[in-house]
Amino acid sequence: MKVKPLGDRILIKVSAAEEKTASGLVIPPTAQEKTNQGSVVSVGEDEVIKVKSGDKVIYDKYAGTQMKIDGEDYLLLNYGDVLAVIN
Numbered sequence: 536m537k538v539k540p541l542g543d544r545i546l547i548k549v550s551a552a553e554e555k556t557a558s559g560l561v562i563p564p565t566a567q568e569k570t571n572q573g574s575v576v577s578v579g580e581d582e583v584i585k586v587k588s589g590d591k592v593i594y595d596k597y598a599g600t601q602m603k604i605d606g607e608d609y610l611l612l613n614y615g616d617v618l619a620v621i622n
Contacts, residue, residue, distance in 0.1 A: 536604050543581040543614040547573035547592065547599075548607060571596055572621065573610060584614050591621040 540546050550573050555561055575590045586592060599612030 538577065538602075538604060538609070538611070540577055540579040540611060542579045543583055544579045544611055545575055545584065545586065545614055545617070546577040547594065547610045547612065548576050549573045549601075549610055550591075576609065579614075581614070586614075586617065586620060592617050593619045593621065 538546055572591060572593045575586050575588055575592060577588060578584050578586060594610070594612060595616040595618060598616035599610040602609050602611060
């Protein structure tokens with residue numbers, strides 16, 4: 536399925552949470568904090584948007600609409616909810 540965001544919205548593929556700490560301890564899924572970063576898959580056609588497909592971004596914790604596309608987790612959110620681009 537293809538999803539094309541409209542206006543100032545972007546589609547992000549959500550990154551998986553880390554399962555181990557730096558010291559090697561395994562964190563169970565129930566205790567993992569939800570990650571707030573992902574990779575941009577598609578962007579709307581608004582001129583305000585300064586990210587492009589492939590950029591890794593950090594976004595607001597409670598932003599967007601979660602969806603599953605072909606078994607993968609995605610997030611559709613407004614461009615204003617993007618906090619930073621990771622280089």
